[in-house]
Amino acid sequence: MKRLSLLLVLSAGVSLDSHAQFGDFLKNVAADAARQAVAGQVHKAVTGAVDSAARSVTQPGTAAAPAAPPPGCARMKGTTLAIGTRPEGYQPETLWPENTCPVYNETDLTFSKAKAAKAAFVEASKVRCKDCEGGYWPDAWGWRSLVKDSRGGNYVDQFAKMLVALKEGESLKWKGNKYDGVVTATGAHPIGAMPCRQFHYVLNEKGRQVAEYDSLLCEYTGAYASKATWHEMI
Structure with missing residues (x-):
């Protein structure tokens, strides 16, 4: 014994x-x-x-069985994104993912309210024109005039670089055919481990506010990319 x-x-x-x-x-x-x-x-x-x-x-490498997904969520293979819960100081709330089930790709993050506000912003900025497709042109897209080097017409990526270069409180402005636009950097708060930047767009007509929405850009490595870049989430 x-x-x-x-x-x-x-x-x-x-x-x-x-x-x-x-x-x-x-x-x-x-x-x-x-x-x-x-x-x-x-x-x-x-x-x-x-x-x-x-x-x-x-067998030192034996791993524990994966945890079961929350009720109502499908079990999927792969590594889930570590999003966590929205920090108390994270604003606006609409720029925090609405997903209740585990997410495996950044493109699966949902922001339905924020995207609806953006769609309303673009709709409010439409100006009738004779030589444009559909008979209307959104002045919300006037930010393209700020991009000097589109590199093959890739305005979105180039504009994203301009946006993330802004310090909090700084703005970019443009003039449209009828409406003027301004976008202001409002924060640099991550979502989980993913670096993100928050912005606020305003559409004006002769100094009068017509529409507004909040935008979000996050930095991650896409499926076919070799390095992390900034992507417009909203």
């Missing part, structure tokens, strides 16, 4: 780093203790402990 006690003490004191070297010794000592144990139940207990220790030595 003294040797059994010694075995248990040694088992408890073994560090993870020494498992590989201690494994054979542990199994030999445990087997010897088991043979000398007088109680059958003690034999079973020691054998079970040794087997468990041996498995941890020979």
Whole structure:
């Protein structure tokens, strides 16, 4: 029984780093203790402990089973994005993801209220024209005039770089055919581990506010990209 006690003490004191070297010794000592144990139940207990220790030595990389998804959410393969809950100081609330189920890709994040406000902003900025598709042109797109180097017409990516270069409180302005637009940097708050920037757009007509919405840009590596870039989420 003294040797059994010694075995248990040694088992408890073994560090993870020494498992590989201690494994054979542990199994030999445990087997010897088991043979000398007088109680059958003690034999079973020691054998079970040794087997468990041996498995941890020979299979150190064994991972725990993945947690079940929340009720109503489908189980999917892959690594989920660590979003967490909205911090108390994060504003506006509409720029925080609305997802209640685990998300595996940045493009799956939903912002229905914020996107509805953006759609209303674009709709309010439409100006009738004769030589444009559909007979209307949104002055909300007037920011394109600020992009000097579109690099093959990629206005969105170039404008994103201009936006993230703004300090909080700084703005970019443009004049449309009827309405004037201004976008102001309002914050630099991350979503989970993902860097994000918040902006506020305002549409004016002769100094009178016509529409507004909040915008969000986040930096991540896309599916076909080799490095992280800024993407317009809203």
